[in-house]
Amino acid sequence: MERRWRIVLARDRRYDGAFVYAVQSTGIYCRPSCPSRRPRRAHVAFFPGPEAAELAGFRPCRRCRPGEAAAAVPGVPLVRAVCRLIDAHPDRPASLALLSAQAGVTSHRLLRTFRRVLGISPRQYRDARRLDRFKTELRARGRVSPALYEAGYGSTSRVYERAHAQLGMTPATYSRGAPGTRIAFAIVPCAFGRLLVATTARGICRISLGSGAKALAAGLRAEFPAAELRRDRSALAASVGALLRYLDGRPEPLDLPLDVRATAFQRRVWEALRRIPYGATRSYAEIARAIGAPSATRAVARACATNPVALVIPCHRVVRADGGLGGYRWGVARKRSLLEQERATTAN
Numbered sequence: 001m002e003r004r005w006r007i008v009l010a011r012d013r014r015y016d017g018a019f020v021y022a023v024q025s026t027g028i029y030c031r032p033s034c035p036s037r038r039p040r041r042a043h044v045a046f047f048p049g050p051e052a053a054e055l056a057g058f059r060p061c062r063r064c065r066p067g068e069a070a071a072a073v074p075g076v077p078l079v080r081a082v083c084r085l086i087d088a089h090p091d092r093p094a095s096l097a098l099l100s101a102q103a104g105v106t107s108h109r110l111l112r113t114f115r116r117v118l119g120i121s122p123r124q125y126r127d128a129r130r131l132d133r134f135k136t137e138l139r140a141r142g143r144v145s146p147a148l149y150e151a152g153y154g155s156t157s158r159v160y161e162r163a164h165a166q167l168g169m170t171p172a173t174y175s176r177g178a179p180g181t182r183i184a185f186a187i188v189p190c191a192f193g194r195l196l197v198a199t200t201a202r203g204i205c206r207i208s209l210g211s212g213a214k215a216l217a218a219g220l221r222a223e224f225p226a227a228e229l230r231r232d233r234s235a236l237a238a239s240v241g242a243l244l245r246y247l248d249g250r251p252e253p254l255d256l257p258l259d260v261r262a263t264a265f266q267r268r269v270w271e272a273l274r275r276i277p278y279g280a281t282r283s284y285a286e287i288a289r290a291i292g293a294p295s296a297t298r299a300v301a302r303a304c305a306t307n308p309v310a311l312v313i314p315c316h317r318v319v320r321a322d323g324g325l326g327g328y329r330w331g332v333a334r335k336r337s338l339l340e341q342e343r344a345t346t347a348n
Contacts, residue, residue, distance in 0.1 A: 004046050007032050020047050020066045022058040024302070029053040034064035042327075046298040049076055051083065055120070055128060055265065075113040078103060082110065086126045094126035115292050124264040183224055186233040186240055187213045190247045192334050196220060197236050197243060198229075203257030204239060207309045209330040223308070243311060249341050251278045254312045265296075269303035276317045279346030281339065283321040305329055317342075 007015050013033040022029035023039045029047065030036065047053040050060060050067045060066055082099050092098075096107040099122055103110060114122055183205065185198035196208040196216040206223060210216045221229065233240065239256050246254055262270065268291040276282050282290075284297045284304075293299070304315040305327065316335045320326045328335035 005041060020050055020053050022053050027058055028061050029058040029066060030061040031064045031066040034061055036063055045302045051079060078113055094123040116295055120264055128264045181227040183227045183229050184232040184235040185220055186236045187216055188240060190244055192247055197240050199236055200259045203259035204309055205259045207311055209310060209334055249345050251345050256312055258309055260308050266303045269300050270313045273313050273315055279342040281317050281319045284318055285321050287318060
């Protein structure tokens, strides 16, 4: 990835179409030769193409128009054509056999190309796009039934089945911007500074590590600005106790109920993280290969960085391919201490 960053710094036009870079602070992605001011390296993520960047929530730069350069990259025209087929019929199943027949390729080639370019399958793309349309319709209409049918869901039961995992709340609550959602939280001292745990009625929605209680509470408020927040340690006694025991070096499984929002790609990454054994590590590249998206290393790193429930989803167990720690949302020193503690516990 450092080679790609050098290409971006050099504004090398030879690599236009080979990849795009996205700036997390602006939400925009560009081609490598974009003449705009270069961002800070810490804010940059790389994607194999525009489709992958847009699926992660970024929008194209109006100055360099990265989509035009990507059109000449092998596989991109095929993926774009199939995406258009899926978008034109959101109510239909994303059948590999049907889509590959319409595109004039084999099912194997379509699936392989889709995963290389986007990092997900056609079915997962359909699900992600349908959810995006559903959320847009909810915000515009404020009513669940019209929104779900416009988005391509065949019944209310189908969207409510997925609401918990994908929205983190019921569709009706989401449509109103989540006002009145009750979130109980607790901030307690721990071996790594301060621990914040917050939960809705459905499960834990945020776990944070930090040095000061005020900063942790402010971060929670920024994440859920319309919710009713209340400090209530008794309501979180079991969850807080399990997390404190883990931070004290006891290898207990953190099988706690969660209430988090995620894209299809984030869910795949987070599920892979939860399969990493206590005391072990995996590289970002290994996680990318494990989810069938070997070129999506930077997207994996971004999914780790946006993990809202540290420890339960153990993103601290993901390191660089050379063994370096890489980044960690709650500080590299904490990441190092967590890994050293896990290794020491498993060695005894």
